[in-house]
Amino acid sequence: MSYTAEAFQNEYLALGAAEVNAIVTVTSSGSEGGRRTSGATEIIIVDASGSMQAEGRINAARQAAKAAVACIDDGVHFAIIAGVGTAQQLFPAPGQLAVASPQTRSEASWSIDRLQASGGTAMGAWLLLAAQLLAQRPGDISHAILLTDGDNGERQGYLESVLDSIAGRFTVDSRGVGTNWKVSELRKIADAMLGTVDIVAQPADLTASFEQMMTNAMGKTSADVQLKIWTPVNSSVRFVKQVEPQVADLTGKRVPDGPRAARYPLGAWGKESRDYHICVDVAPGSAGDEMLAARVSVVEGDTVHAQSLVRAVWTDDTALSTRINRQVAHYTGQAELADAIQAGIEARKSGDDRTATLKFGRAAQLAHASGNTATEELLATVVEIEDAATGTVRLRRKVAAADEMALDTRSTKTVRVGRGQ
Amino acid sequence: MTECASCADERAAGAAFCESCGRSLAAGPACPHCGAAGAVGEDGYCEQCGMLAVRPRDHLEVDGGEVAAAATDRGQRHHRNEDAMWLAVRGGDVDVVVCDGVSSSFDPDVASATAAGAAGEMLASTGDVGEAILTAKQAVAELATDGDPRRAVSNPACTIVAAVVRGPEVTYGWIGDSRAYWIPGEGPAEQLTEDDSWATHVIALGVDPEVAMRDPKAHAITGWLGADAGSVQPRAASFTVTEPGHLVLCSDGLWNYLTDPAAFAAAVRTGLHEHGTLINAARYLTDYANNAGGADNITVALIPVQPSAAEE
Numbered sequence: 001m002s003y004t005a006e007a008f009q010n011e012y013l014a015l016g017a018a019e020v021n022a023i024v025t026v027t028s029s030g031s032e033g034g035r036r037t038s039g040a041t042e043i044i045i046v047d048a049s050g051s052m053q054a055e056g057r058i059n060a061a062r063q064a065a066k067a068a069v070a071c072i073d074d075g076v077h078f079a080i081i082a083g084v085g086t087a088q089q090l091f092p093a094p095g096q097l098a099v100a101s102p103q104t105r106s107e108a109s110w111s112i113d114r115l116q117a118s119g120g121t122a123m124g125a126w127l128l129l130a131a132q133l134l135a136q137r138p139g140d141i142s143h144a145i146l147l148t149d150g151d152n153g154e155r156q157g158y159l160e161s162v163l164d165s166i167a168g169r170f171t172v173d174s175r176g177v178g179t180n181w182k183v184s185e186l187r188k189i190a191d192a193m194l195g196t197v198d199i200v201a202q203p204a205d206l207t208a209s210f211e212q213m214m215t216n217a218m219g220k221t222s223a224d225v226q227l228k229i230w231t232p233v234n235s236s237v238r239f240v241k242q243v244e245p246q247v248a249d250l251t252g253k254r255v256p257d258g259p260r261a262a263r264y265p266l267g268a269w270g271k272e273s274r275d276y277h278i279c280v281d282v283a284p285g286s287a288g289d290e291m292l293a294a295r296v297s298v299v300e301g302d303t304v305h306a307q308s309l310v311r312a313v314w315t316d317d318t319a320l321s322t323r324i325n326r327q328v329a330h331y332t333g334q335a336e337l338a339d340a341i342q343a344g345i346e347a348r349k350s351g352d353d354r355t356a357t358l359k360f361g362r363a364a365q366l367a368h369a370s371g372n373t374a375t376e377e378l379l380a381t382v383v384e385i386e387d388a389a390t391g392t393v394r395l396r397r398k399v400a401a402a403d404e405m406a407l408d409t410r411s412t413k414t415v416r417v418g419r420g421q
Numbered sequence: 422m423t424e425c426a427s428c429a430d431e432r433a434a435g436a437a438f439c440e441s442c443g444r445s446l447a448a449g450p451a452c453p454h455c456g457a458a459g460a461v462g463e464d465g466y467c468e469q470c471g472m473l474a475v476r477p478r479d480h481l482e483v484d485g486g487e488v489a490a491a492a493t494d495r496g497q498r499h500h501r502n503e504d505a506m507w508l509a510v511r512g513g514d515v516d517v518v519v520c521d522g523v524s525s526s527f528d529p530d531v532a533s534a535t536a537a538g539a540a541g542e543m544l545a546s547t548g549d550v551g552e553a554i555l556t557a558k559q560a561v562a563e564l565a566t567d568g569d570p571r572r573a574v575s576n577p578a579c580t581i582v583a584a585v586v587r588g589p590e591v592t593y594g595w596i597g598d599s600r601a602y603w604i605p606g607e608g609p610a611e612q613l614t615e616d617d618s619w620a621t622h623v624i625a626l627g628v629d630p631e632v633a634m635r636d637p638k639a640h641a642i643t644g645w646l647g648a649d650a651g652s653v654q655p656r657a658a659s660f661t662v663t664e665p666g667h668l669v670l671c672s673d674g675l676w677n678y679l680t681d682p683a684a685f686a687a688a689v690r691t692g693l694h695e696h697g698t699l700i701n702a703a704r705y706l707t708d709y710a711n712n713a714g715g716a717d718n719i720t721v722a723l724i725p726v727q728p729s730a731a732e733e
Contacts, residue, residue, distance in 0.1 A: 232471025233455075260468075282471070288500045289454075290473035292466035309464065313500045319525075 002029045003298045003305035008327035011311040012320035013284075020280045020293040022310040023243070023327035024227075030271025031221040038223045041077040041097060041137045042214070043130040043144040043170075044068055046090075047177075048082045051150050052117035057177055060203030061147055064210040066109045068145060071214035072100040077140070079133050080108060084119030085153065087129035097136060120153040123189070124162040131166040141223040141268045142170035144193075145213050147206070149177045152185055159185070163192040168253070171195045171267050173213045176409075177203055179401040183408040191248065194267040198409050201402035220268035222300060227276065230261040230295040235282040237294070240264050243331040244275035247338045247412040263299070275416070277331050278310060285314045330370060330417035337366040337375065341411035345404060348382075348395065357383075357395055365391035372415045378407040478502040478530065480707075482700060485510035489517065489586075490699035491722035494707040496674055497715030499524075503579075504672050504718040505533035507541030515586040516544035517722045518553070521599050521672040523578040523645055528569075532561050532577035536646050540583050548585050550594040554655035557581055558596070558646045565648035578647030581655075582614060582670050589729045591668055594657030596644045599720075600676055603660075604667040604689045609682035613658070617644030634680075640673065662726045667693070674719035675710050689723070699723050 009022035031037055046065050052058040065080065072078050077097040082090040091098065091111040098104040126146065134142045152159055172193035174186040177200045190197040200209045227250075229237055242248040250264040257263045266274070280293045294310040315321055344359030360383045367376040368388035379385065381403035383393040452460045452467035452474045460467045461474040479495040479502055488510045495502040503522030509515070520536045522529025539560035543553035558581075565576035580597025593601045598616040605611070615621055620639040624630050633639060644653045669689060679685040688709055692702030703721050710719040 232467070233469055235471065285472070287498050288495070290476075290500050292464070292471040292473065295464075295466075309466075315500060316498065317524075 003027065005296060005298050005306040005308035007296065007308040007310050008325060009310060010321075010323045010325040010328070011313045012315050012317070012323065013312050014318065014321040015287060015314055015316055016284050017314070017321070018282055018284045019238070020282055020310060020312045021325075021328045021332075022278050022294070022296075023325075023331055024276045024278060024296050024308050024310070025273060026227075026266075026276065026298050026306070027273040028222075028269050028271060030219075036141060036221045038139050038141060039075075039077065039137060040073075040141040040143070040218075040220070041134055042072055042217060043079050043081060043133060044210075045081045045083050045087075045126045045130060045144060045146045046112075046115065047121060047148040047150070048084050048115055048117050048119060049121045049148075049150060050118050051180065054149075055178065055203055057149055057203045058115065058117040060206045061177070062112050062115055064147070064206035065112045065115075067207045068210040068214040069105050069108045069112070071211055071218060072105065073218050074100050076100045076218075077137055078104075078108075080112065081126055081129055082115055083121065083123070083126045083146075083148065085122055087122065087125045089129065089133075090115060095133075097133060121148060121150050122154050123148065123152045123185070124154045124159040127159075127166060127172070127189070128162050130172075131169060134170050139223060141217075141220050143217045143220070143268065144170060144172045145210065145217075146172055146174045146186075146189065147177060147210075148174070148181050148186070150180050151182055159188065163188065167192045168194070168265050171217075173197075173217075175200050175206070175209055175213075176405070177201075177206060179405055183405055187409070194248070194265060196246070199402065199405045201406070217268075219270035219272075221271075222269045224300065225266045225269045225305075226263045226299050227266055228257060228261055228263050228297040228299045228304075229278065230297075231280055232282070232292065233260065235280055235293065237262070238279040238281050239277070240279075241277045241335060242266075242274055243277045243334055244414045244416055246414060247335050250276075266298075275327075275331065277328070277335070280310065282312055285312070287314055287316050289314050326417055331414070333366050333370050334372070334414040337363055337370070337372065338412045338414075340366065341375070341379070341407060345382075345408050348404075353395055357393060360395070361391035361393045364388045364393050370415060370417070372413075374413060374415075375407075375410065378403070378410055382407055476501065478505075478534075481506070482703065483508040484698075484700040485515070487699065487725070488513060489515045489722065489724040490703045491517065491519075491670075491720070492700070492703040492707050493720040494674075494711065494715075494718065496718050497711055499718055501530055502718045503530040503533055504674065504720040505530070505537040505579075506720050506722060507537040507544075508722055509541060509545055513586075513588065515724050516541060516548070516583075517586075517668075517670055517724060518544070518557075518581065518583040519599050519670045519672055519720050519722060520557075520582075520646075521580045521597065521674075521718065521720070523580070523642070523647070525575070526578040526647065527571045527575040528564070528577045529579060532564060532579040532647065535560050535564060535577075536579050536581050540581060544583065544585055548587070548592075550583050550585060550592050551655050551657045553583055554581055554594050554596060554646075554657075557583075558650060558653075558655075561646040562648040562650065576648035578645045578650070580617075580642065580672075581646055584668060584670060584724075586668060586724050586726055589662040589726060590659060591662060591726060592657065592659035593668075593670075594655045596646060596650075596653055596655050597642050598640070599672045600670070602669040602671070602682075602685060602689075604669055604686050606665055608686065610669070610686040610689070612682065615656070616642070617653070618642050662728050665725070665727050668724040668726055670722040671706075672718060672720040674715075674717035675706055675721050677717065678710050678713040693723075699725070
């Protein structure tokens with residue numbers, strides 16, 4: 001794998017300034033010939049609770065699971081879990097992993113056709129079983145797909161405790177079908193397991209969604225890539241956020257590595273590019289001082305793939321220190337956009353229309369100004385945008401649940417800014 | 422085990438200092454900012470406090486003994502030295518170039534280093550000052566198209582003043598506001614170059630010099646090396662020395678603090694008389710500017726020139 005890491009920042013700080021911001025773009029060209037540098041294991045978790053009988057969901061879920069199985073490359077280990085009040089392994093035999101081949105894929109399809117919907121929803125138990133199965137293949141690129149249509153039925157706090165115990169061991173992409181599931185629950189899983197969350201409002205769209213997730217997973221060629229950040233004494237990392245393709249706060253995933261460095265997990269990587277916003281608090285220097293505020297490395301185990309320097313240069317030349325870096329400004333706006341949408345939805349739910357209008361207005365303004373048309377269109381399903389430039393919006397009286405959930409789940413999707421300064 | 426090379430007293434690995442003689446046991450240099458021993462990493466930053474410890478261009482000197490000397494210094498306010506110099510001594514022959522990067526351009530430090538190097542090499546092979554400056558102009562212009570988009574947007578740019586001394590013959594040329602002076606044995610300094618600057622331009626048009634120099638635009642230069650320099654041509658002249666004196670080339674980091682020709686000459690003579698060697702005199706002049714505030718990068722070159730024996 002060949003990686004590059006490039007920092008975009010205005011390194012010039014006014015005298016007394018102590019906050020250093022940079023956007024670091026990490027790009028991987030993928031491994032040679034797209035071959036994995038390690039093995040891979042896939043777990044498909046399908047909600048088989050009683051509610052899945054509605055709207056032909058269980059049938060759509062069967063088709064989708066079969067389509068996902070068809071996308072698994074030969075040689076990749078896999079298993080299918082039927083999600084009910086407990087976790088039951090649907091394929092292969094309990095405690096086993098199958099090795100993908102034309103024969104095992106068709107056996108899996110046969111099993112999937114026998115999946116019946118009856119029982120409860122226990123996401124913590126489902127994920128725990130997935131973790132146990134994946135533990136048989138340490139070092140693999142480990143990934144799970146989780147499909148649900150309802151609220152988690154486990155006791156309060158159980159899912160969180162499971163996530164705490166398995167976080168970072170594998171990636172989970174979650175999909176909610178219909179509108180009776182909670183965005184906050186699946187987002188919790190996505191945040192802890194470095195995955196994505198999205199709504200599939202129509203059961204008929206499940207197959208396309210599963211195919212896309214599995215194809216994406218098959219494109220990953222490295223298992224466990226990390227960002228290692230070194231900072232000098234008397235300084236600290238205020239936050240590390242993935243800001244593209246979607247916002248994900250990595251600050252809390254810090255694992256210390258030596259006296260002045262820490263690692264942040266980035267999950268599995270293929271041929272792709274992601275942007276990270278790094279903010280470091282430093283002790284201010286005097287005019288002319290140049291400090292290395294952070295040394296940012298892309299690492300896999302002890303191998304350093306790429307490195308980029310985040311610098312701070314103090315100057316009394318305001319023409320330099322007041323320059324605004326386009327990357328930093330853009331992604332600061334994108335993160336605020338996601339926050340504004342989530343706050344707006346929260347306020348609307350609690351009946352605080354005034355705050356909701358304010359937050360959605362700000363969101364419309366940010367989405368418009370940054371050219372994030374996908375988010376602007378989603379916003380327009382929840383509010384009437386009268387003037388995006390000034391952020392003037394009116395709440396819609398009637399909002400389809402699916403539209404609001406789509407806005408919520410996709411609020412963290414960002415767009416890239418044109419490069420060059 | 423780590424062994425102190427100086428007193429051969431063995432100490433446990435990891436100790437920062439030799440307990441016998443107190444010398445640092447660490448391989449690398451100590452950080453000039455926080456004092457941590459051997460903490461300066463390969464990329465020049467201190468592994469402890471993060472400060473940039475190694476900046477080779479912060480202060481550079483070329484000591485040509487009794488023939489010539491030059492020094493360049495970052496000054497007090499700028500974060501890097503965007504001045505560059507070239508000084509070559511072959512017997513009694515001297516080639517000298519001083520360049521000052523234009524701060525508002527991208528990578529001005531690269532521009533000045535490129536120009537000084539290109540001009541210096543041309544002087545070494547042909548001794549032609551005008552040709553050397555045009556070669557430097559071409560080299561700096563090419564920096565804008567080397568693939569870095571930021572250089573294309575704000576192309577690297579710098580000034581240049583160059584001179585060759587061959588016996589009593591002095592030839593000099595320039596573009597921008599870096600200067601050449603002749604310091605005779607007595608009396609005020611003679612400014613050989615005429616700045617390509619807004620102030621010089623309007624003074625030539627009749628504006629009162631004091632008023633012109635107080636204008637914020639006074640130091641805006643009207644000629645430079647760079648992709649956007651247009652058709653600017655170097656101005657050049659030569660003269661034959663008839664009495665002993667010193668040729669001085671410098672950037673505005675020095676002459677800004679010595680705008681009066683008499684004061685300039687006095688400062689140079691103080692350096693020469695009180696500090697003995699040429700290099701000490703050059704150092705005295707960079708210190709002079711630093712003590713006065715060091716608002717800009719400072720570069721100065723000193724070349725004593727004697728009249729030919731026949732004229733003495």
